[in-house]
Amino acid sequence: MGAHLLPIVALLTSTFFLLVGIGLQGILMPVRAASEGWNAYEIGLMGTAYAIAFTAGCLVAPRLVKSAGHIRTFSSLAALLAVCVLLNGLWVSPFGWIPVRAVSGFAIAGAYMVIESWLNERVTNETRGLVFSLYMAVSMAAMMAGQFSLPKVGEGVPAAFMLCAVFYALAVIPNALSRAPSPKPLVQARLDLRMIWRNSPAAVVCVTLSGVLSGAWTNMAPVFGQRVGLSTAEISTLLVATMGGGLVFQFPLGRLSDRVDRRLVMVLAGLIGLSAALAGLLVWGSAHLPLFAIAFVIGGVIYPAYSLAVAHANDFARPTDFVKISGGLLILYGFGTMAGPMLAAWLMETFGPRGLFLATGASHVGFAAYAAWRMLRRPDVVPAAERADTASVAPVPITTPETLRRELA
Incomplete structure:
Protein backbone atom coordinates (compact mmCIF):
# COMPACT_ATOMS: atom_id res chain seq x y z
CA MET A 1 0.00 0.00 0.00
CA GLY A 2 2.91 2.34 0.69
CA ALA A 3 3.98 2.22 -2.93
CA HIS A 4 0.53 3.45 -3.99
CA LEU A 5 0.49 6.30 -1.46
CA LEU A 6 4.05 7.57 -1.85
CA PRO A 7 3.34 9.55 -5.07
CA ILE A 8 0.50 11.48 -3.40
CA VAL A 9 2.07 12.25 0.00
CA ALA A 10 2.97 15.82 -0.99
CA LEU A 11 -0.47 16.35 -2.51
CA LEU A 12 -2.29 15.11 0.60
CA THR A 13 -0.03 17.25 2.80
CA SER A 14 -0.99 20.34 0.80
CA THR A 15 -4.62 19.25 1.04
CA PHE A 16 -4.39 18.94 4.80
CA PHE A 17 -2.96 22.44 5.30
CA LEU A 18 -5.46 23.96 2.86
CA LEU A 19 -8.45 22.31 4.57
CA VAL A 20 -7.29 23.28 8.07
CA GLY A 21 -7.32 26.90 6.90
CA ILE A 22 -10.72 26.48 5.24
CA GLY A 23 -12.17 24.87 8.35
CA LEU A 24 -10.85 27.62 10.61
CA GLN A 25 -12.01 30.41 8.28
CA GLY A 26 -15.43 28.81 7.85
CA ILE A 27 -16.22 28.98 11.56
CA LEU A 28 -14.23 32.13 12.34
CA MET A 29 -16.11 34.46 10.03
CA PRO A 30 -19.75 33.81 11.09
CA VAL A 31 -18.80 33.65 14.79
CA ARG A 32 -16.84 36.90 14.60
CA ALA A 33 -19.60 38.56 12.57
CA ALA A 34 -22.21 37.53 15.14
CA SER A 35 -20.06 38.83 18.00
CA GLU A 36 -19.82 42.16 16.13
CA GLY A 37 -23.62 42.39 16.21
CA TRP A 38 -24.24 41.95 12.46
CA ASN A 39 -27.74 40.86 11.55
CA ALA A 40 -28.53 37.46 10.11
CA TYR A 41 -29.04 38.84 6.61
CA GLU A 42 -25.50 40.25 6.48
CA ILE A 43 -24.05 36.96 7.70
CA GLY A 44 -26.26 34.98 5.34
CA LEU A 45 -25.08 37.08 2.41
CA MET A 46 -21.52 35.99 3.13
CA GLY A 47 -22.59 32.36 2.70
CA THR A 48 -24.56 33.14 -0.45
CA ALA A 49 -21.66 35.09 -1.97
CA TYR A 50 -19.33 32.19 -1.21
CA ALA A 51 -21.69 29.68 -2.86
CA ILE A 52 -22.13 31.80 -5.99
CA ALA A 53 -18.39 32.22 -6.43
CA PHE A 54 -17.63 28.55 -5.64
CA THR A 55 -20.06 27.44 -8.34
CA ALA A 56 -18.56 29.95 -10.76
CA GLY A 57 -15.11 28.63 -9.89
CA CYS A 58 -16.11 25.13 -11.00
CA LEU A 59 -16.92 26.64 -14.41
CA VAL A 60 -13.97 29.00 -14.80
CA ALA A 61 -11.05 27.27 -13.05
CA PRO A 62 -10.38 24.79 -15.90
CA ARG A 63 -9.61 27.73 -18.19
CA LEU A 64 -7.15 29.19 -15.69
CA VAL A 65 -5.34 25.87 -15.34
CA LYS A 66 -5.18 25.48 -19.12
CA SER A 67 -3.39 28.82 -19.47
CA ALA A 68 -1.19 28.81 -16.34
CA GLY A 69 -0.68 25.17 -15.40
CA HIS A 70 -1.66 23.23 -12.28
CA ILE A 71 1.15 24.21 -9.90
CA ARG A 72 1.09 27.93 -10.69
CA THR A 73 -2.71 28.02 -10.51
CA PHE A 74 -2.82 26.23 -7.16
CA SER A 75 -0.08 28.44 -5.70
CA SER A 76 -1.79 31.60 -6.91
CA LEU A 77 -5.15 30.55 -5.50
CA ALA A 78 -3.65 29.60 -2.11
CA ALA A 79 -1.90 32.99 -2.01
CA LEU A 80 -5.19 34.67 -2.89
CA LEU A 81 -6.88 32.86 0.01
CA ALA A 82 -4.18 34.11 2.38
CA VAL A 83 -4.68 37.67 1.12
CA CYS A 84 -8.46 37.39 1.54
CA VAL A 85 -8.33 36.19 5.14
CA LEU A 86 -5.79 38.86 6.07
CA LEU A 87 -8.04 41.50 4.52
CA ASN A 88 -10.89 40.13 6.66
CA GLY A 89 -8.75 40.74 9.74
CA LEU A 90 -7.77 44.24 8.64
CA TRP A 91 -11.29 45.43 7.75
CA VAL A 92 -14.05 43.95 9.90
CA SER A 93 -17.14 45.14 8.05
CA PRO A 94 -19.92 43.43 6.10
CA PHE A 95 -19.18 45.75 3.16
CA GLY A 96 -15.71 44.25 2.95
CA TRP A 97 -16.35 40.72 4.09
CA ILE A 98 -19.13 39.82 1.65
CA PRO A 99 -17.16 40.46 -1.59
CA VAL A 100 -13.93 39.08 -0.10
CA ARG A 101 -15.77 35.93 0.97
CA ALA A 102 -16.91 35.55 -2.63
CA VAL A 103 -13.31 35.73 -3.85
CA SER A 104 -12.41 33.06 -1.29
CA GLY A 105 -15.15 30.78 -2.63
CA PHE A 106 -13.81 31.10 -6.16
CA ALA A 107 -10.25 30.37 -5.02
CA ILE A 108 -11.29 27.35 -2.95
CA ALA A 109 -13.18 25.80 -5.87
CA GLY A 110 -10.14 26.16 -8.11
CA ALA A 111 -7.78 24.74 -5.50
CA TYR A 112 -10.04 21.72 -4.94
CA MET A 113 -10.19 21.04 -8.67
CA VAL A 114 -6.40 21.08 -8.99
CA ILE A 115 -6.02 18.68 -6.04
CA GLU A 116 -8.67 16.28 -7.30
CA SER A 117 -7.35 16.26 -10.86
CA TRP A 118 -3.92 15.34 -9.50
CA LEU A 119 -5.42 12.49 -7.49
CA ASN A 120 -7.25 11.19 -10.56
CA GLU A 121 -3.97 11.02 -12.45
CA ARG A 122 -2.05 9.25 -9.67
CA VAL A 123 -4.49 6.36 -9.14
CA THR A 124 -5.42 3.20 -10.98
CA ASN A 125 -8.74 1.37 -11.02
CA GLU A 126 -7.37 -0.95 -8.33
CA THR A 127 -6.30 1.87 -5.98
CA ARG A 128 -9.02 4.42 -6.76
CA GLY A 129 -11.29 3.55 -3.83
CA LEU A 130 -8.42 3.50 -1.34
CA VAL A 131 -6.91 6.80 -2.49
CA PHE A 132 -10.17 8.75 -2.60
CA SER A 133 -11.28 7.34 0.74
CA LEU A 134 -7.97 8.54 2.17
CA TYR A 135 -8.51 11.92 0.50
CA MET A 136 -11.93 12.28 2.12
CA ALA A 137 -10.57 11.16 5.50
CA VAL A 138 -7.68 13.66 5.34
CA SER A 139 -10.05 16.42 4.24
CA MET A 140 -12.60 15.78 6.98
CA ALA A 141 -9.88 15.48 9.65
CA ALA A 142 -8.34 18.75 8.50
CA MET A 143 -11.69 20.56 8.52
CA MET A 144 -12.36 19.34 12.07
CA ALA A 145 -8.86 20.38 13.17
CA GLY A 146 -9.41 23.84 11.74
CA GLN A 147 -12.76 24.21 13.48
CA PHE A 148 -11.36 23.08 16.81
CA SER A 149 -8.39 25.45 16.55
CA LEU A 150 -10.61 28.52 16.90
CA PRO A 151 -11.12 28.14 20.69
CA LYS A 152 -7.32 28.09 21.10
CA VAL A 153 -6.84 31.51 19.54
CA GLY A 154 -10.27 33.16 19.92
CA GLU A 155 -12.34 34.93 17.29
CA GLY A 156 -11.84 38.44 18.70
CA VAL A 157 -8.10 38.72 18.02
CA PRO A 158 -6.09 39.18 14.81
CA ALA A 159 -4.16 35.96 15.51
CA ALA A 160 -7.05 33.83 14.20
CA PHE A 161 -6.92 35.49 10.76
CA MET A 162 -3.13 35.30 10.74
CA LEU A 163 -3.23 31.59 11.57
CA CYS A 164 -5.56 30.97 8.61
CA ALA A 165 -3.11 32.75 6.33
CA VAL A 166 -0.25 30.63 7.71
CA PHE A 167 -2.07 27.41 6.82
CA TYR A 168 -2.87 28.66 3.31
CA ALA A 169 0.80 29.56 2.81
CA LEU A 170 1.92 26.15 4.08
CA ALA A 171 -0.39 24.49 1.54
CA VAL A 172 1.71 25.93 -1.30
CA ILE A 173 5.02 24.34 -0.29
CA PRO A 174 4.48 20.56 -0.75
CA ASN A 175 2.81 20.91 -4.16
CA ALA A 176 5.31 23.50 -5.37
CA LEU A 177 8.24 21.21 -4.50
CA SER A 178 6.63 18.05 -5.87
CA ARG A 179 8.29 16.49 -8.91
CA ALA A 180 5.11 14.73 -10.01
CA PRO A 181 4.06 15.52 -13.60
CA SER A 182 1.06 17.75 -14.14
CA PRO A 183 -2.23 15.94 -14.76
CA LYS A 184 -4.52 16.13 -17.76
CA PRO A 185 -6.87 19.10 -18.32
CA LEU A 186 -9.61 19.64 -15.75
CA VAL A 187 -13.20 18.50 -16.14
CA GLN A 188 -15.58 21.41 -16.74
CA ALA A 189 -19.11 21.15 -15.35
CA ARG A 190 -22.01 21.79 -17.71
CA LEU A 191 -25.68 22.23 -16.97
CA ASP A 192 -28.14 20.52 -19.33
Whole structure:
Protein backbone atom coordinates (compact mmCIF):
# COMPACT_ATOMS: atom_id res chain seq x y z
CA MET A 1 0.00 0.00 0.00
CA GLY A 2 2.91 2.34 0.69
CA ALA A 3 3.98 2.22 -2.93
CA HIS A 4 0.53 3.45 -3.99
CA LEU A 5 0.49 6.30 -1.46
CA LEU A 6 4.05 7.57 -1.85
CA PRO A 7 3.34 9.55 -5.07
CA ILE A 8 0.50 11.48 -3.40
CA VAL A 9 2.07 12.25 0.00
CA ALA A 10 2.97 15.82 -0.99
CA LEU A 11 -0.47 16.35 -2.51
CA LEU A 12 -2.29 15.11 0.60
CA THR A 13 -0.03 17.25 2.80
CA SER A 14 -0.99 20.34 0.80
CA THR A 15 -4.62 19.25 1.04
CA PHE A 16 -4.39 18.94 4.80
CA PHE A 17 -2.96 22.44 5.30
CA LEU A 18 -5.46 23.96 2.86
CA LEU A 19 -8.45 22.31 4.57
CA VAL A 20 -7.29 23.28 8.07
CA GLY A 21 -7.32 26.90 6.90
CA ILE A 22 -10.72 26.48 5.24
CA GLY A 23 -12.17 24.87 8.35
CA LEU A 24 -10.85 27.62 10.61
CA GLN A 25 -12.01 30.41 8.28
CA GLY A 26 -15.43 28.81 7.85
CA ILE A 27 -16.22 28.98 11.56
CA LEU A 28 -14.23 32.13 12.34
CA MET A 29 -16.11 34.46 10.03
CA PRO A 30 -19.75 33.81 11.09
CA VAL A 31 -18.80 33.65 14.79
CA ARG A 32 -16.84 36.90 14.60
CA ALA A 33 -19.60 38.56 12.57
CA ALA A 34 -22.21 37.53 15.14
CA SER A 35 -20.06 38.83 18.00
CA GLU A 36 -19.82 42.16 16.13
CA GLY A 37 -23.62 42.39 16.21
CA TRP A 38 -24.24 41.95 12.46
CA ASN A 39 -27.74 40.86 11.55
CA ALA A 40 -28.53 37.46 10.11
CA TYR A 41 -29.04 38.84 6.61
CA GLU A 42 -25.50 40.25 6.48
CA ILE A 43 -24.05 36.96 7.70
CA GLY A 44 -26.26 34.98 5.34
CA LEU A 45 -25.08 37.08 2.41
CA MET A 46 -21.52 35.99 3.13
CA GLY A 47 -22.59 32.36 2.70
CA THR A 48 -24.56 33.14 -0.45
CA ALA A 49 -21.66 35.09 -1.97
CA TYR A 50 -19.33 32.19 -1.21
CA ALA A 51 -21.69 29.68 -2.86
CA ILE A 52 -22.13 31.80 -5.99
CA ALA A 53 -18.39 32.22 -6.43
CA PHE A 54 -17.63 28.55 -5.64
CA THR A 55 -20.06 27.44 -8.34
CA ALA A 56 -18.56 29.95 -10.76
CA GLY A 57 -15.11 28.63 -9.89
CA CYS A 58 -16.11 25.13 -11.00
CA LEU A 59 -16.92 26.64 -14.41
CA VAL A 60 -13.97 29.00 -14.80
CA ALA A 61 -11.05 27.27 -13.05
CA PRO A 62 -10.38 24.79 -15.90
CA ARG A 63 -9.61 27.73 -18.19
CA LEU A 64 -7.15 29.19 -15.69
CA VAL A 65 -5.34 25.87 -15.34
CA LYS A 66 -5.18 25.48 -19.12
CA SER A 67 -3.39 28.82 -19.47
CA ALA A 68 -1.19 28.81 -16.34
CA GLY A 69 -0.68 25.17 -15.40
CA HIS A 70 -1.66 23.23 -12.28
CA ILE A 71 1.15 24.21 -9.90
CA ARG A 72 1.09 27.93 -10.69
CA THR A 73 -2.71 28.02 -10.51
CA PHE A 74 -2.82 26.23 -7.16
CA SER A 75 -0.08 28.44 -5.70
CA SER A 76 -1.79 31.60 -6.91
CA LEU A 77 -5.15 30.55 -5.50
CA ALA A 78 -3.65 29.60 -2.11
CA ALA A 79 -1.90 32.99 -2.01
CA LEU A 80 -5.19 34.67 -2.89
CA LEU A 81 -6.88 32.86 0.01
CA ALA A 82 -4.18 34.11 2.38
CA VAL A 83 -4.68 37.67 1.12
CA CYS A 84 -8.46 37.39 1.54
CA VAL A 85 -8.33 36.19 5.14
CA LEU A 86 -5.79 38.86 6.07
CA LEU A 87 -8.04 41.50 4.52
CA ASN A 88 -10.89 40.13 6.66
CA GLY A 89 -8.75 40.74 9.74
CA LEU A 90 -7.77 44.24 8.64
CA TRP A 91 -11.29 45.43 7.75
CA VAL A 92 -14.05 43.95 9.90
CA SER A 93 -17.14 45.14 8.05
CA PRO A 94 -19.92 43.43 6.10
CA PHE A 95 -19.18 45.75 3.16
CA GLY A 96 -15.71 44.25 2.95
CA TRP A 97 -16.35 40.72 4.09
CA ILE A 98 -19.13 39.82 1.65
CA PRO A 99 -17.16 40.46 -1.59
CA VAL A 100 -13.93 39.08 -0.10
CA ARG A 101 -15.77 35.93 0.97
CA ALA A 102 -16.91 35.55 -2.63
CA VAL A 103 -13.31 35.73 -3.85
CA SER A 104 -12.41 33.06 -1.29
CA GLY A 105 -15.15 30.78 -2.63
CA PHE A 106 -13.81 31.10 -6.16
CA ALA A 107 -10.25 30.37 -5.02
CA ILE A 108 -11.29 27.35 -2.95
CA ALA A 109 -13.18 25.80 -5.87
CA GLY A 110 -10.14 26.16 -8.11
CA ALA A 111 -7.78 24.74 -5.50
CA TYR A 112 -10.04 21.72 -4.94
CA MET A 113 -10.19 21.04 -8.67
CA VAL A 114 -6.40 21.08 -8.99
CA ILE A 115 -6.02 18.68 -6.04
CA GLU A 116 -8.67 16.28 -7.30
CA SER A 117 -7.35 16.26 -10.86
CA TRP A 118 -3.92 15.34 -9.50
CA LEU A 119 -5.42 12.49 -7.49
CA ASN A 120 -7.25 11.19 -10.56
CA GLU A 121 -3.97 11.02 -12.45
CA ARG A 122 -2.05 9.25 -9.67
CA VAL A 123 -4.49 6.36 -9.14
CA THR A 124 -5.42 3.20 -10.98
CA ASN A 125 -8.74 1.37 -11.02
CA GLU A 126 -7.37 -0.95 -8.33
CA THR A 127 -6.30 1.87 -5.98
CA ARG A 128 -9.02 4.42 -6.76
CA GLY A 129 -11.29 3.55 -3.83
CA LEU A 130 -8.42 3.50 -1.34
CA VAL A 131 -6.91 6.80 -2.49
CA PHE A 132 -10.17 8.75 -2.60
CA SER A 133 -11.28 7.34 0.74
CA LEU A 134 -7.97 8.54 2.17
CA TYR A 135 -8.51 11.92 0.50
CA MET A 136 -11.93 12.28 2.12
CA ALA A 137 -10.57 11.16 5.50
CA VAL A 138 -7.68 13.66 5.34
CA SER A 139 -10.05 16.42 4.24
CA MET A 140 -12.60 15.78 6.98
CA ALA A 141 -9.88 15.48 9.65
CA ALA A 142 -8.34 18.75 8.50
CA MET A 143 -11.69 20.56 8.52
CA MET A 144 -12.36 19.34 12.07
CA ALA A 145 -8.86 20.38 13.17
CA GLY A 146 -9.41 23.84 11.74
CA GLN A 147 -12.76 24.21 13.48
CA PHE A 148 -11.36 23.08 16.81
CA SER A 149 -8.39 25.45 16.55
CA LEU A 150 -10.61 28.52 16.90
CA PRO A 151 -11.12 28.14 20.69
CA LYS A 152 -7.32 28.09 21.10
CA VAL A 153 -6.84 31.51 19.54
CA GLY A 154 -10.27 33.16 19.92
CA GLU A 155 -12.34 34.93 17.29
CA GLY A 156 -11.84 38.44 18.70
CA VAL A 157 -8.10 38.72 18.02
CA PRO A 158 -6.09 39.18 14.81
CA ALA A 159 -4.16 35.96 15.51
CA ALA A 160 -7.05 33.83 14.20
CA PHE A 161 -6.92 35.49 10.76
CA MET A 162 -3.13 35.30 10.74
CA LEU A 163 -3.23 31.59 11.57
CA CYS A 164 -5.56 30.97 8.61
CA ALA A 165 -3.11 32.75 6.33
CA VAL A 166 -0.25 30.63 7.71
CA PHE A 167 -2.07 27.41 6.82
CA TYR A 168 -2.87 28.66 3.31
CA ALA A 169 0.80 29.56 2.81
CA LEU A 170 1.92 26.15 4.08
CA ALA A 171 -0.39 24.49 1.54
CA VAL A 172 1.71 25.93 -1.30
CA ILE A 173 5.02 24.34 -0.29
CA PRO A 174 4.48 20.56 -0.75
CA ASN A 175 2.81 20.91 -4.16
CA ALA A 176 5.31 23.50 -5.37
CA LEU A 177 8.24 21.21 -4.50
CA SER A 178 6.63 18.05 -5.87
CA ARG A 179 8.29 16.49 -8.91
CA ALA A 180 5.11 14.73 -10.01
CA PRO A 181 4.06 15.52 -13.60
CA SER A 182 1.06 17.75 -14.14
CA PRO A 183 -2.23 15.94 -14.76
CA LYS A 184 -4.52 16.13 -17.76
CA PRO A 185 -6.87 19.10 -18.32
CA LEU A 186 -9.61 19.64 -15.75
CA VAL A 187 -13.20 18.50 -16.14
CA GLN A 188 -15.58 21.41 -16.74
CA ALA A 189 -19.11 21.15 -15.35
CA ARG A 190 -22.01 21.79 -17.71
CA LEU A 191 -25.68 22.23 -16.97
CA ASP A 192 -28.14 20.52 -19.33
CA LEU A 193 -31.23 20.92 -17.20
CA ARG A 194 -33.65 19.37 -19.68
CA MET A 195 -31.60 16.20 -20.02
CA ILE A 196 -31.06 15.92 -16.26
CA TRP A 197 -34.76 16.49 -15.58
CA ARG A 198 -35.79 13.85 -18.11
CA ASN A 199 -33.34 11.44 -16.55
CA SER A 200 -34.51 11.97 -12.93
CA PRO A 201 -36.78 14.77 -11.66
CA ALA A 202 -36.26 13.47 -8.11
CA ALA A 203 -32.52 14.01 -8.37
CA VAL A 204 -32.96 17.59 -9.64
CA VAL A 205 -35.26 18.64 -6.80
CA CYS A 206 -33.57 16.67 -4.03
CA VAL A 207 -30.02 17.71 -4.93
CA THR A 208 -31.13 21.35 -4.90
CA LEU A 209 -32.81 20.89 -1.52
CA SER A 210 -29.73 19.15 -0.14
CA GLY A 211 -27.80 22.27 -1.13
CA VAL A 212 -30.33 24.43 0.72
CA LEU A 213 -29.86 22.23 3.80
CA SER A 214 -26.08 22.36 3.65
CA GLY A 215 -25.92 26.09 2.95
CA ALA A 216 -28.34 26.95 5.75
CA TRP A 217 -26.70 24.80 8.41
CA THR A 218 -23.02 25.29 7.53
CA ASN A 219 -23.23 29.08 7.37
CA MET A 220 -25.79 29.83 10.08
CA ALA A 221 -25.19 27.15 12.75
CA PRO A 222 -22.25 29.17 14.17
CA VAL A 223 -24.53 32.21 14.38
CA PHE A 224 -27.18 30.11 16.12
CA GLY A 225 -24.58 28.89 18.61
CA GLN A 226 -23.38 32.39 19.38
CA ARG A 227 -26.92 33.69 19.91
CA VAL A 228 -27.96 30.88 22.27
CA GLY A 229 -24.91 31.38 24.46
CA LEU A 230 -22.58 28.59 23.33
CA SER A 231 -18.89 29.16 23.95
CA THR A 232 -16.47 29.16 21.04
CA ALA A 233 -15.40 25.62 21.92
CA GLU A 234 -19.05 24.51 22.02
CA ILE A 235 -19.76 26.10 18.63
CA SER A 236 -16.78 24.19 17.22
CA THR A 237 -18.17 21.00 18.76
CA LEU A 238 -21.54 21.71 17.16
CA LEU A 239 -19.99 21.84 13.69
CA VAL A 240 -17.70 18.88 14.24
CA ALA A 241 -20.68 16.84 15.49
CA THR A 242 -22.47 17.67 12.22
CA MET A 243 -19.55 16.46 10.16
CA GLY A 244 -19.19 13.38 12.34
CA GLY A 245 -22.82 12.50 11.70
CA GLY A 246 -22.22 12.71 7.97
CA LEU A 247 -19.26 10.34 8.21
CA VAL A 248 -21.17 7.80 10.33
CA PHE A 249 -24.46 7.83 8.38
CA GLN A 250 -22.94 7.97 4.88
CA PHE A 251 -22.11 4.28 4.65
CA PRO A 252 -25.25 2.65 6.14
CA LEU A 253 -27.65 4.91 4.21
CA GLY A 254 -25.67 4.32 1.02
CA ARG A 255 -25.58 0.55 1.46
CA LEU A 256 -29.30 0.46 2.22
CA SER A 257 -30.05 2.45 -0.94
CA ASP A 258 -28.06 -0.09 -2.97
CA ARG A 259 -30.56 -2.76 -1.90
CA VAL A 260 -33.94 -0.97 -2.01
CA ASP A 261 -35.51 1.90 -3.93
CA ARG A 262 -33.18 4.84 -3.28
CA ARG A 263 -36.14 7.20 -3.09
CA LEU A 264 -37.42 5.21 -0.11
CA VAL A 265 -34.11 5.83 1.64
CA MET A 266 -34.35 9.51 0.68
CA VAL A 267 -37.80 9.63 2.30
CA LEU A 268 -36.34 7.97 5.40
CA ALA A 269 -33.46 10.44 5.51
CA GLY A 270 -35.84 13.38 5.18
CA LEU A 271 -38.03 12.09 8.02
CA ILE A 272 -34.97 11.59 10.24
CA GLY A 273 -33.86 15.14 9.50
CA LEU A 274 -37.36 16.49 10.16
CA SER A 275 -37.45 14.67 13.52
CA ALA A 276 -34.09 16.18 14.46
CA ALA A 277 -35.28 19.67 13.47
CA LEU A 278 -38.45 19.28 15.57
CA ALA A 279 -36.30 18.16 18.50
CA GLY A 280 -34.15 21.24 17.96
CA LEU A 281 -37.23 23.47 18.18
CA LEU A 282 -37.98 21.94 21.59
CA VAL A 283 -34.52 22.15 23.17
CA TRP A 284 -32.80 25.02 21.35
CA GLY A 285 -32.82 27.33 24.34
CA SER A 286 -32.08 24.79 27.08
CA ALA A 287 -29.24 22.31 27.67
CA HIS A 288 -26.36 22.35 25.21
CA LEU A 289 -25.55 18.63 25.15
CA PRO A 290 -28.79 17.68 23.32
CA LEU A 291 -27.90 20.24 20.65
CA PHE A 292 -24.74 18.32 19.84
CA ALA A 293 -26.74 15.10 19.44
CA ILE A 294 -29.24 16.89 17.19
CA ALA A 295 -26.40 18.35 15.10
CA PHE A 296 -24.96 14.84 14.74
CA VAL A 297 -28.26 13.52 13.37
CA ILE A 298 -28.79 16.52 11.07
CA GLY A 299 -25.28 16.06 9.68
CA GLY A 300 -26.08 12.41 9.17
CA VAL A 301 -28.77 13.48 6.70
CA ILE A 302 -27.34 16.65 5.15
CA TYR A 303 -24.20 15.10 3.70
CA PRO A 304 -25.55 11.70 2.52
CA ALA A 305 -28.58 13.42 0.93
CA TYR A 306 -26.46 14.64 -1.97
CA SER A 307 -24.89 11.23 -2.54
CA LEU A 308 -28.27 9.50 -2.53
CA ALA A 309 -29.74 11.89 -5.09
CA VAL A 310 -26.75 11.69 -7.45
CA ALA A 311 -26.64 7.89 -7.22
CA HIS A 312 -30.37 7.77 -8.03
CA ALA A 313 -29.78 9.91 -11.12
CA ASN A 314 -26.94 7.65 -12.25
CA ASP A 315 -29.18 4.59 -11.90
CA PHE A 316 -31.11 5.82 -14.95
CA ALA A 317 -28.20 7.37 -16.85
CA ARG A 318 -26.13 5.92 -19.63
CA PRO A 319 -22.49 5.36 -18.62
CA THR A 320 -21.38 8.02 -21.09
CA ASP A 321 -23.63 10.57 -19.34
CA PHE A 322 -22.42 9.98 -15.75
CA VAL A 323 -20.03 12.93 -15.60
CA LYS A 324 -22.39 15.27 -17.50
CA ILE A 325 -25.30 14.48 -15.18
CA SER A 326 -23.25 14.54 -11.99
CA GLY A 327 -21.55 17.79 -13.00
CA GLY A 328 -24.92 19.39 -13.74
CA LEU A 329 -26.31 18.19 -10.43
CA LEU A 330 -23.31 19.71 -8.68
CA ILE A 331 -24.21 23.08 -10.20
CA LEU A 332 -27.81 22.66 -9.00
CA TYR A 333 -26.44 21.82 -5.56
CA GLY A 334 -24.52 25.08 -5.75
CA PHE A 335 -27.76 26.96 -6.50
CA GLY A 336 -29.24 25.40 -3.38
CA THR A 337 -26.33 26.49 -1.23
CA MET A 338 -26.88 30.04 -2.49
CA ALA A 339 -30.47 30.06 -1.24
CA GLY A 340 -29.92 28.19 2.04
CA PRO A 341 -28.12 30.94 4.03
CA MET A 342 -30.67 33.59 3.12
CA LEU A 343 -33.62 31.33 3.95
CA ALA A 344 -32.11 30.60 7.36
CA ALA A 345 -31.25 34.28 7.86
CA TRP A 346 -34.83 35.35 7.12
CA LEU A 347 -36.30 32.81 9.53
CA MET A 348 -33.74 33.61 12.24
CA GLU A 349 -34.47 37.32 11.96
CA THR A 350 -38.21 36.61 12.10
CA PHE A 351 -38.38 33.89 14.77
CA GLY A 352 -35.04 34.17 16.55
CA PRO A 353 -32.33 31.47 16.71
CA ARG A 354 -34.87 28.66 16.38
CA GLY A 355 -35.44 29.84 12.80
CA LEU A 356 -32.44 27.71 11.85
CA PHE A 357 -34.40 24.57 12.73
CA LEU A 358 -37.43 25.89 10.86
CA ALA A 359 -35.26 26.25 7.75
CA THR A 360 -33.77 22.77 8.02
CA GLY A 361 -37.12 21.22 8.95
CA ALA A 362 -38.88 22.76 5.94
CA SER A 363 -36.11 21.60 3.61
CA HIS A 364 -36.28 18.06 5.01
CA VAL A 365 -40.06 18.03 4.47
CA GLY A 366 -39.61 19.03 0.84
CA PHE A 367 -36.84 16.47 0.36
CA ALA A 368 -38.89 13.58 1.75
CA ALA A 369 -42.21 14.64 0.20
CA TYR A 370 -40.88 15.01 -3.33
CA ALA A 371 -39.01 11.70 -3.20
CA ALA A 372 -42.21 10.00 -1.99
CA TRP A 373 -44.29 11.63 -4.74
CA ARG A 374 -41.83 10.48 -7.41
CA MET A 375 -42.17 6.91 -6.10
CA LEU A 376 -45.83 7.13 -7.07
CA ARG A 377 -45.03 8.56 -10.50
CA ARG A 378 -42.28 6.16 -11.63
CA PRO A 379 -41.65 2.67 -10.29
CA ASP A 380 -38.17 1.54 -9.36
CA VAL A 381 -37.25 -0.56 -12.39
CA VAL A 382 -33.47 -0.70 -11.91
CA PRO A 383 -32.29 -4.09 -10.56
CA ALA A 384 -30.04 -3.85 -7.51
CA ALA A 385 -27.16 -5.44 -9.42
CA GLU A 386 -27.26 -2.69 -12.08
CA ARG A 387 -27.44 0.33 -9.78
CA ALA A 388 -24.63 2.85 -9.54
CA ASP A 389 -22.50 2.37 -6.46
CA THR A 390 -23.37 5.04 -3.86
CA ALA A 391 -19.86 4.74 -2.44
CA SER A 392 -18.52 6.20 -5.70
CA VAL A 393 -20.26 9.51 -5.01
CA ALA A 394 -18.25 11.72 -2.70
CA PRO A 395 -20.10 13.62 0.00
CA VAL A 396 -20.28 17.37 -0.40
CA PRO A 397 -18.97 19.98 0.61
CA ILE A 398 -15.56 18.90 -0.67
CA THR A 399 -16.53 17.83 -4.18
CA THR A 400 -15.91 19.44 -7.57
CA PRO A 401 -16.42 18.08 -11.10
CA GLU A 402 -12.92 16.57 -10.95
CA THR A 403 -14.08 13.99 -8.42
CA LEU A 404 -16.78 12.91 -10.86
CA ARG A 405 -14.16 11.53 -13.22
CA ARG A 406 -13.96 8.52 -10.91
CA GLU A 407 -17.30 7.33 -12.22
CA LEU A 408 -15.89 6.74 -15.68
CA ALA A 409 -13.34 4.21 -14.38
